[in-house]
Amino acid sequence: MADRKKKGLPYRKCVGAVLFNQNGLVFVGERNDMGESSWQMPQGGVDKGEKPRKAVKRELAEEIGTDKIEIVAEHPDWLCYDFPKELIGTAWGGRFRGQKQKWFALRFTGADSDIDLSAGRHPEFRAWQWIPIGRLCKIIIPFKRPVYEAVVEEFRQLSVFERSNT
Numbered sequence: 001m002a003d004r005k006k007k008g009l010p011y012r013k014c015v016g017a018v019l020f021n022q023n024g025l026v027f028v029g030e031r032n033d034m035g036e037s038s039w040q041m042p043q044g045g046v047d048k049g050e051k052p053r054k055a056v057k058r059e060l061a062e063e064i065g066t067d068k069i070e071i072v073a074e075h076p077d078w079l080c081y082d083f084p085k086e087l088i089g090t091a092w093g094g095r096f097r098g099q100k101q102k103w104f105a106l107r108f109t110g111a112d113s114d115i116d117l118s119a120g121r122h123p124e125f126r127a128w129q130w131i132p133i134g135r136l137c138k139i140i141i142p143f144k145r146p147v148y149e150a151v152v153e154e155f156r157q158l159s160v161f162e163r164s165n166t
Contacts, residue, residue, distance in 0.1 A: 009088075009094075009095065009096055009097035010095075010096060010097065011080050011096060011097060011098050011099055011100035012045060012092055012095075012096040012098070012099045012100065013045065013046045013099075013100055014043055014044060014045050014046060014099045014100065014101045014102075015043065015044065015045075015046055015052050015055045015056040015059060015101060015102050015103070015104065016041055016042070016043040016056075016101045016102070016103040016104070016147075016151065017041055017042040017043065017056050017059065017060055017069075017103075017104055017106055018041055018103060018104065018105045018106065018133075018151060018155050018158075019041070019042065019060070019064075019069065019106045019108050020072070020105065020106065020107055020108060020158060020159060021108045021112075021130050022108070023130070024132075024133075024158075024159040025130035025131055025132060025133075025159070026041065026130065026131055026132070026133050026136060026159070027041065027042070027064070027108070027115075027128060027129075027130060028040065028041055028128065028129060028130075028131055028136070028139065029041075029042065029063070029064070029117070029124065029125030029126075029127070029128045030125055030126050030127040030128070031124065031125060031126070032123055032124055032125060032126045033124075038141055039139045039140065040140060040141070040144065041136070041148075041151075042059055042060055042063045042064060042124075043059065043099075043101060044058075044059035044062065044063065045059075046102075052074075052102040052104075053071060053074075053104070056071070056102075056104045056106070057069065060106075061119070061120075062119070062120040062121075062124075063117075063120060063124045063125065064115050064116070064117060064119070064125070064128070065114070065115060065116030065117065065118070065119030065120070066110050066114040066115055066116070066119075068108065068109045068110030068114055069106040069107065069108055069109060069110075070106065070107045070109055071104055071105075071106055072104075072105045072106060072107050072158060073104070073105040073154075073155060073158065074102070074103070074104050074105075075102065075103040075104070075150070075151060075154050075155075076154075077150075078100050078101065078102055079100070079101050079102075079103060079147045079150050079151070080098060080099065080100045080101070080147070081098050081099060081101075081143060081144055081146065081147045082097055082098035082143070083096070083097065083098050083143065084143050101147065103147075103151045103154070103155075105154075105155040105158050115128060132159070133152055133155070133156055133159040134152070134156075136148050136151075136152055137149055137152060
């Protein structure tokens with residue numbers, strides 16, 4: 001039943017942010033709405049009529065409290081993932097089968113003190129850290145892993161310190 005239901009649903013259009021600090025490490029946040037430890041990079045929906053580049057800046061301001069960023073690169077493709085069966089019909093009001101994301105590599109131009117997880121109306125993260133890009137796929141929840149693998153492959157070269165930090 002869930003598979004039939006899923007096939008008729010669209011993907012939610014989103015953006016994702018690979019935010020690099022000055023040491024070549026990547027920002028990850030621990031989600032507020034998951035009981036177990038669940039880490040991810042910032043991501044969020046694209047509003048109707050909004051361009052993805054504008055959406056990624058807005059999402060960062062909402063999720064981590066700062067838009068002190070510079071866009072460095074854009075993934076050439078829209079990357080999709082399906083929600084697991086238990087989320088079909090419940091996540092996002094049951095309107096989507098998963099997410100279709102445009103990912104951006106960004107340079108953080110602020111200081112760690114500019115990051116404020118409580119800045120948004122509905123805080124998404126309860127904790128955050130900078131990690132080497134090579135660790136992303138090890139800590140992400142499994143159903144998002146193929147997208148993260150594609151993002152890491154595309155943007156790994158932007159992390160000049162990646163080898164020394166893994």
